[in-house]
Amino acid sequence: MPTPAVLTEGLHKRFGPVHALRGLDLDVPEGTVCGLLGPNGAGKTTAVRILATLTAPDSGTARVTGHDVVRNPAAVRRSIGVTGQYASVDADLTGAENLRLFARLNGMRSAAARSRTSELLGRFGLEEAADRPVRTCSGGMRRRLDLAASLLTRPAVLFLDEPTTGLDPQSRGRIWDTVRELARAGTTVLLTTQYLEEADQLADRIVLVDHGTTSVRGTPAELKARIGSYAEVVVAEEAAGEAAEAGVLAAAAVLDRLTGSVPVLDHERRTVAAVTTDPALTLPRLVRELDAEGVPVVDASLRPPSLDEVFLRLTGAQPQQSRQCPRTEGTGEIAA
Template identity: 55%
Template sequence: MLPHTTGSRPSEAAIEVRGLRKLFGTTTALDGVDLTVAPGTVCGLLGPNGAGKTTLVRILATLSLPDGGHARVAGLDVTRDPARVRAAISLTGQYASVDELITGRENLEMFARLHRMRGPAVRRRAEELLERFGLQDAAGRAVRTYSGGMRRKLDLAVSLVVPPAVIFLDEPTTGLDPQSRYGLWDSVRELVRGGTTILLTSQYLDEADHLSDRIAVLGNPDGTGGRVIAEGTSSALKSSLGRGYIDLTVRHADQLARAAEALVRTGAGPVEVHHELRRVTLATGRSTGPGTTVLTAALSELEASGVAVEDLALRRPTLDEVFIGLMAAPDTTEKAV
């Protein structure tokens, strides 16, 4: 394994962004973004379309220049030292950038030569990466015959020919089946265990939930440009929402309305009915007391209404629900532990 190419000291942040601004004509894409990512961690970068996620990644990857503020990656200023930044990073987008007309092994060997590797080291590095990503059996096949999951694995393998200090993963599992997604998750976890820092953008919030050590949410609350409106661990962001949920699944679909009425009578919060799932969801808040108290009240009301319960569970918010809550009322920037 080759060493990281990096200019940072161990104590430095792997990514440090302060007051970053970007304009496109009269449109402000980024309006004072602040972000810090510790070495050897995964930071999930979330936000709606137009919030500036891609713009931020392009600036950090030296593909675009900021109009204000500053950013450092692997201890290097992205504006003053772009060549060294590019030597320390890898950018893997949602579309594989490998050559489909040649084999997987040939792709890896080609990129090894582009990185000035020579002789037996080229073949040795290609074989190491084929084994690491489980592509040995397909190594001699043209990439055009690969499945979507195999192409994404090869794309990630190519980015690791010379292990970078920081990897930008832009929606890496878009379009993949669940098995391929989980396989790529395992590869990401292995990279982090080896000390690599990852900035992950994803349209799948469960992906960010499972992989990220910390999450930053970009938003554009007043239309003036994207900035970080919430940041913290997944657990802390869920706690910041200030509510929990009770999910009730009824045995008989014709009892959904009666079940919803019973939950409304608890006075805990709003109720949502999901007809296709035979489920009713009740939101609980800090003002309603402990969730277990509301759960007890719900059971009493359901029993009195004669509702046949198939399943009843008290749970924390999902990251999707946190995201929806932030987009609905992003009035302040939230910092969580």
């Protein structure tokens, strides 16, 4: 089993009345990408700040590359790079001046700082930003500069706290490519993100944090397997008003009976979805049952869940503009 590059046990942290971490456990093997996910306020950024030696834990232990973050913070800092939620580059300096400054602050000699700066500007496609004040650069360029700065010392562990928030798809794709390259080269990456697709694309393992503690962990495939499959039906708009409502409710009744789980309805889009773990449920059977009940269907599908749906299920949240279709108490039937 690979040696843990990041290891926490029973990590607790309070900020006044707010209990940000409540016994967080992490185990990130060397050379892997770990996606740290959770709703807002779950404690993700607090965990990163503790691991980066920016905040001390109240109790518990945390080690990075074998070094305790409290007892030996200097050794931890020598082995890590950090890209926070907000760019740390100086807006009045050029891109090249920023990188050379960070390099010198990290103890690099002048010639080495210039060489490494030139290398990273080229790697991130930032030649245009080299001689421009950062205040004139786009948000995507600033984030790439920030990431480049965190890689100046070739860290063994890289902490990325929501590194692509607010970026356009092209800039996000560049950062994704960089993370993949770093992982292939052996860098350990701990990534927090609000983009579930990002974690699905990049993470070898995912840790779901909820209310300051480890809720669920596993590979993206393992987490999806825990949920099962999604049966989804789109009802035709053959009539307006009560007739259209009746079609959605009829489809919900069929899914309720076949899956044994409470369907989720979106009346505006005329969709009904439900989770199933029954391997005997096939798409042809679903279509036959809908047809037998006279449900006018535009589309029907049976598919694996997305990571977004896994996240919503495991955190107990519900998608916006949707609601669960309640059963009539004691009958198992759909209630209007």
